[in-house]
Amino acid sequence: MGSGNGELLNLTLKVWRQKNSKAKGSFETHQLKGISTDMSFLEMFDVLNEKLISENKEAIAFDHDCREGICGMCSMYINGRPHGPKHAVTTCQLHMRSFKNGDTIIVEPWRSIAFPVIKDLAVDRGAFDRIIASGGYVSVNTGNAQDANNILIPKTAADESFSAAACIACGACVAACKNGSAMLFVSAKVSQLALLPQGQVERKERVLKMVQQMDEEGFGNCTNTGACEAECPKEISLENIARLNREMIGASLT
């Protein structure tokens, strides 16, 4: 595997287990031997699950899909930080070389009233979908597709919109925030459209509805600690939150 130095790790894993959204849940401790430093964190979990299955125990449920940092499904709170100790990576892109032999690793699900645990480490992030559905869309012309170059967009606006659009809706911002606030996510989704001419039609309505939905889902209130920006795997900037505030104040005043 890869270009690793062939080092193997022995680890103690403390993993949250919870039967379903109503069950109480608790930590379960597992010993793992001979984990390659080339493995991703999720591959390490695959090894653990195979071991559990071979012992006739129930495998640990966790979310994952692309395993290349683009889908946003993986969601583990590792040793006190969402997506683990590395900056700007998702759990699937975190490698075991970030850990040392003999480490104890605590793995928990995202904790938020708006993200109920489905099972073990898998949480329901439907709240994000409902926020998007409330206003994260644009009106488009029907008929023939327009020539893309018909609409002039300043380069800076295109760039800023693009970097906001990099948000993969993983929810690490909520998980990291001491207030369980979803402001970074919502600000990315509002910014991405507010910056472009295509987003102008629903601009006011969009921010009003998305913030309202965000509040109704039970997410907390932002206190600008900046934990979200520091933990976001896509490095979504706090400037987006300032823009969201501006959009919201503007839309409410007029």
Place this chain on the structure above:
Amino acid sequence: MSQGFLKSSIGKKTVMALTGIFLISFLVVHCFINSLIFFNDGGLTFNTGANFMAHNWLIRAGELVLFAGLILHIIQALILTIENRKARPIGYEMVNGNANSSWYSRSMGLLGTLLLIFLIIHLTHFWVKSRFTGLPGEDANGHENLYAVMQTTFTMLWVVVVYTLAMVSLAYHLLHGFQSAFQTLGLNHKKYTPLIKNIGVAFSIIIPFIFALMPILMYAGVIK
């Protein structure tokens, strides 16, 4: 502004930011007037300033607005804190907060509570005496002698310690609060935000430092 806005999370935060900036502006005035003691003229200049503040109707009206702003800031903070607690009913086993944020940005409620306790002590030391229970006589210029109250209050070591610690709390509260207020109001700009942040840091250090000097220098007998 619509009612819905003030009920929204961003609306409540806006109230925090606006009242915060208002309280910051008060600090400037308060610090300026108090700095008159540094003339070290037995409080004559300071008492002149304090008398003006005590008897100008505009300032007295402003005092009411100030208390209203303060109470709003506190109540809104309580509401936000309660809501934020509810947003995470089950906490984490392990949280590495220092990896992603400063301790003081996460401790605004604690710092604010310390400041409130200090404020109650501080108001009983000075404001209650000057407004209600009366001051000890007049100075050479015939002004009410608030300076004399400072002199006696700051002979007590515990008072000096409490005031100094409170100013440390104030510094950290401002260190986060100053720039946070601008972020909440959406006043973010590539050119100006670094400037605002720098001004915020300078303000957060300088103002509490000047305030802390007052009890310390009076206790030490440098200012007589």
